[in-house]
Amino acid sequence: MEKEKIYGWAGTIIRVDLSREKIVKQPLPKDLAMNFLGGAGINAKILYDEVGPEIDPFDPENRLIFGTGPLTGTMIPTSGRYTVTAKGAFTFAFADSNSGGHWGPELKFAGYDHIVFQGRSSKPVYLWIDDDTVELRDASKIWGKDVFQSDDILKEEIGDPDIKIALIGPAGENLVRDAAIMNDRARAAGWGGVGAVMGSKKLKAIAVRGTKGVQVAHPELVEDLFKKCVEMMKGSAKYKWYSYYGKPWLTWLRNEKQKSNPTKNFTLPRVPASEFPKVDHEAFAKHIVRWKGCFNCQMHCGHVLKGLEGPFKDLIGEGYEYNQMIDGYMMGIFDLNFVLKWAVETNRLGIDCDGPAYAIAWAM
Structure with a gap:
């Protein structure tokens, strides 16, 4: 054919x-x-x-x-x-x-x-x-x-x-x-x-x-659409949150506004107020070394992170976000240094981070 x-x-x-x-x-x-x-x-x-x-x-x-x-x-x-x-x-x-x-x-x-x-x-x-x-x-x-x-x-x-x-x-x-x-x-x-x-x-x-690139039928229209998309994205009220914190910003939204952060295997509807400042988006931001983005994404919501204290101090790793933070909440661990180690090891092994976290939370 x-x-x-x-x-x-x-x-x-x-x-x-x-x-x-x-x-x-x-x-x-x-x-x-x-x-x-x-x-x-x-x-x-x-x-x-x-x-x-x-x-x-x-x-x-x-x-x-x-x-x-x-x-x-x-x-x-x-x-x-x-x-x-x-x-x-x-x-x-x-x-x-x-x-x-x-x-x-x-x-x-x-x-x-x-x-x-x-x-x-x-x-x-x-x-x-x-x-x-x-x-x-x-x-x-x-x-x-x-x-x-x-x-x-x-x-x-x-x-x-x-x-x-x-x-x-x-x-x-x-x-x-x-x-x-x-x-x-x-x-x-x-x-x-x-x-x-x-x-x-x-x-x-x-x-x-790959070295061939991608052909589109109307490059000038695609370029115009690109500019409009970026303008809309950066004009959104949420852009400053997502582009800085990434999805970890959702931890605050769900804990303080929606009251739906699954904690301790869903036995709690959200992280207790005494613990949440240790594991919210502001605590997350203290670990940021630099920002990373996927191909042609102006949101650049990925991060390279560093452990700040405890046994995982100075550990450098990429990519814990909302899911891995929830994994910590589910297991009742309110320590973002641990969450970084969790993300690094699940990435290293090649396993969906949620599966083992939820199994451990259920066993606990």
Whole structure:
């Protein structure tokens, strides 16, 4: 089938049969792109068509589908996201998980909208995408390594510190049912156990280098829309809160206004007044070393943080936000130094932070 030019999309799907070690590139059908908008929509359609209700999440016939949307990699703000879809290991049902960072745009820049994995490799492998070159490589040296170690080793092996990598850690390898797929070391497609599905396929990572960019039909209109979006965003009353504190600002909103901060396994509706100043958004701000943003996002709500006291003093880590703060509340731990350590370790292992926190809170 001849590839039809569809602006906004790269126009190609990669299909990888891990059992047969076979890679095929297919044109993205225009009717699929038009009727199932975005990476999530096309992913869902592929899963619906190819995975029946009798298929177990760890069955080789389950699909693991990575998808980007028509705005991914363009000037449009917050366009740095991708979606992973599978029959999920956590719910045994449709699982759809989304992540930011820079991996999604890099896949688009390499010339691809989606990757569909099926089968199971006989040995650990990773997929290397370098524009038109797509190949499976041996991942034995990083199987068993954590997310940070694996990221470092692959960048050294390929010889490019700027490649973008989506990968699993020990949680995914060991089929922990709420394992995440990590990218940019601290961004996670964490919902539904998609990391465990990836581990069941003996697929450790997808490393990408893309240099092609994204073509849009009317660049001048996209630029105008970009300017309007940024103007609206920065004109919002909430912008100063989100761009400085990120989602941790919600802890104050929910604790003081909505009175709905789950605490001590939901036995309390909010953090007690005596404890909340230790773990609110202002306490969070004291840990900020610098701000980070995903691809082309003017909100820059990510942070590099530093432990200030106790056993985790001087620990540097990225990315605890509202969810990890709630994890601390749920376990009855009102110490943001601990929350930073919690975020670093769950990222390192490649596991959705909420799963173990809620299990521990229930046990307590």
